Amino acid sequence: AQSVTQPDIHITVSEGASLELRCNYSYGATPYLFWYVQSPGQGLQLLLKYFSGDTLVQGIKGFEAEFKRSQSSFNLRKPSVHWSDAAEYFCAVEYGNKLVFGAGTILRVKS
């Protein structure tokens, strides 16, 4: 079955440390890929998107993501995490004319 997998339910990093959140999908073709962030009690904010072209995409708030076709992955990275980055992060893939979301990864930032 087609799916989007975020293997890590929770991740804790120290402020200033680097971050990588993993996302894998199981669709055959190269889909449209997205990362969203959700703060408690809020809606989702679009961080970045990949449609085609350069496989390394830059987003807002210093985030970037790399599409790797061979690994069916679209991992989110940030070189230096700030306390305000603590939130839940969702990977999403377009499939069947709709967005399919992963289960999310909760990021905790320790000072």
Next chain:
Amino acid sequence: KAGVTQTPRYLIKTRGQQVTLSCSPISGHRSVSWYQQTPGQGLQFLFEYFSETQRNKGNFPGRFSGRQFSNSRSEMNVSTLELGDSALYLCASSLGQPNRYEQYFGPGTRLTVT
């Protein structure tokens, strides 16, 4: 530009009642999608409207319905509420074409069914 707005933000209803949620998209956006978010099932697609027509529908029972008006504003309705309908309902808008899937979300409506 103002973002996506959803009203009301919070709602408490009793089992068996019906509820209507409203969504106003970003100005110029013609596509509106609705999602249900619960701790157990995560984010699930309900339906998408474009130019007042339902363009896609998720796997939800017929108690869930929606519509879109000529100004692109959208409403979703849930009839005969069940306890399991308690969730955060998110609305998202997009230009429709070509960036149909570049969606911008509202803050959501928190529905509690008692």
